[in-house]
Amino acid sequence: MAYDYAMLHRGRLAGAFPSSASASTSDGSGATSINKQPAIQRSNIEVKFHNHYRQKVYTSGSSVTGEVTITTKREVPFDSVQIVLVGNTKTRVDGINSPREVTHTFLKMTMPIPRSAYPVPRTLESGRTYTFPFHFVIPTYLTIGSCNHHIVDDQLPDHHVCLPPTMGKWEKDDMAPKMAQIEYSVKARIYRQPDLSQHKIKVMEASESFLVLPASAEHPPLNITKKDKLYKMRHSKTLRKGLLLGKLGRITAEAAQPQAAVLLPDGTSISKTETTIDLMFEPVALDVLPPKITAVSAKLIARTFYAGGSIAQLPNLGDWANQVGAEKRGDYQTSVTLPSLVAKKDTGRLARWSQHLSSAVRRDSGYSSGAEEEGRRGSNGSEQPSSPIYHTATLDVPIDMAPLLAKRTPIPTFHSCIASRVYTLQLTVSLNSGATTHAIHFSLPLQIVVAQDPSLALSDDGLPSFETAIQEAETEVDQFFRPRLMQVPEQSYIGNSSLPGYGDLVEMR
Structure with a gap:
């Protein structure tokens, strides 16, 4: 879905101040003709995935590739283009006074865009299509900083850094309520910053969501006690x-x-x-x-x-x-x-x-x-x-x-x-x-x-596993501390601290 914020702003101004082009005239027959203002052709920004269909499922290690296409019907000056992969959790709790809605962004990956990809000058010309490719890889775990709130259970951080699945967006029933949803999407935004001292202005935006089932491991059995009301063993x-x-x-x-x-x-x-x-x-x-x-x-x-x-x-x-x-x-x-x-x-x-x-x-x-x-x-x-x-x-x-x-x-x-x-x-x-x-x-x-x-397993030239890295590190340490005795010294050098001179080496040859 694309948004042209400049056009929306211009539409509000046009509604507030009538234009002379919309004035009505009357001829002798009493008929009234209205000169309608031609519709403004809006700019378009779109996120397109490669090899994608609506119910395609991505998992840990999957590549999310595609391109952002921008087509404008007028000249649009801008300063930067941002392409991000975002994972959001949205919850709504019906409180006593009013519902409480919370959005937690647990994942945000930014696609770097080189300067050579931007037009010079940085103005989107009318009728021209601009393309910015992107390539993301779904991670298995989140960063440690993604969960920094207070916890009571020591096991909780290990769970909170695992990638959650898409929830509430599946074609079939995933048994989730409307009050809790998890969505993954790729968002493209065009910003303009008229002055360095001012905040960036969002000119255009587009977003496209996709489904994720991240790989997960089986956790140890729970230590269930009488206080755990949910279970009965x-x-x-x-x-x-x-x-x-x-x-x-x-x-x-x-x-x-x-x-x-x-x-x-x-x-x-x-x-x-x-x-x-x-x-x-x-x-x-x-x-x-x-x-x-x-x-x-x-x-x-x-x-x-x-x-x-x-x-x-x-x-x-x-x-x-x-x-x-x-x-x-x-x-x-x-x-x-x-x-x-x-x-x-x-x-x-x-x-x-x-x-x-x-x-x-x-x-x-x-x-x-x-x-x-x-x-x-x-x-x-x-x-x-x-x-x-x-x-x-x-x-x-x-x-x-x-x-x-x-x-x-x-x-x-x-x-x-x-x-x-x-x-x-x-x-x-x-x-x-x-x-x-x-x-x-x-x-x-x-x-x-x-x-x-x-x-999606790593190839031979990919990153080593944790066990392989530990084994290689131990081998390097053993080699470092291994004695460097190449040969037994001659009898004449045993028991004294004198080193052979250059002449001695020549004679030895």
Whole structure:
């Protein structure tokens, strides 16, 4: 989109002061004719990408190339042309008095333009087209100075210097609200500075946006505690024969954090992931059988956090609603149902139970462990009635993420200074004990990362990797401190400090 600020200014002046060319005249027939002022032909500035289409996705290492074309219908004096690649995050928080809108520029790359590319004199002539090429490369990380606000969590700077993806600009639903958007664009501006002591005047401007899915790495598993309200890794409950009937026993289940789902750099495919659920059932009597595991349903929840100011800690840990400055923050969530895991008809179960002797029976043999004792306690810490045996089972749950791409674009997990995106995998394990059904619920953290594009890897003549640079530096240090003993000195020079003279060297030859 192009803007001609000089023409807009001239249009305001023309509207304020009528011109004689627009005066009306009348002939003898009473007809009135109006001499209309011819429309002013506006100048045009345009940003054009090379090998580009509307839904093309750029990633880390991708080249963004193109040219800025300028065509004027009049002579326009100027001083400089600026071409920049900009990354902006925009958030809006509805406060008590008025909405708070914030724009954070986390990336700004300027294309240097040599003096030889400018016309002499620096005046855009009417009817002539000027072209300024540009070439940018999408970085993997931001500079350290891009995040310099106060933080509480020591892990946060490592997240804030990672490039965030485009959000809110995709053709498919990326599950983001209108209150939080991230945009990448190339902007071209023409400036004029009449006097060195005055500010630059923007004469013309054009902007063109594009989509970015930066490469990202999988982060270590989260250290989840009871204070983290968003996640639930462990579930323990008492099973009953019916609503008002006796107890069957107590079941305890604990799930592991699933592996990250890997998204291709172009966003057209996403890998499967899986998690493991360990179950333990303590019956109240020997004749009570463990329940059958009949199904596991999955749901993916995308949660977007945004704020009217800088975020000082990871928003998915702790309690986001009760953090300091919660009145200037918001979050938005949406869910997608994933394929369920259902037991086969011939077996009617998803996993087999294994029977073990309880710690009370094995106490004398020394096989009891404190972890087992803790697992056999109820949620209130009191001992539950149990038999001499207990049952365990391990359930492997594969998660198919491919149906997510049919109508949506799952952007990767990220944390930036004023916006974040995290995913939660909600699992429901269905149990059947006779005529009674039970359910165990989990809420697990799930990362979505973007793979590195192998076609954009550095060539042999490119920059070395960090490991290669360290190895080369260590080799240089070893060579520097290596003794320079070329040969053993002659016997006549051993034990004295006299050096051979020029004559001695001649005789040696």
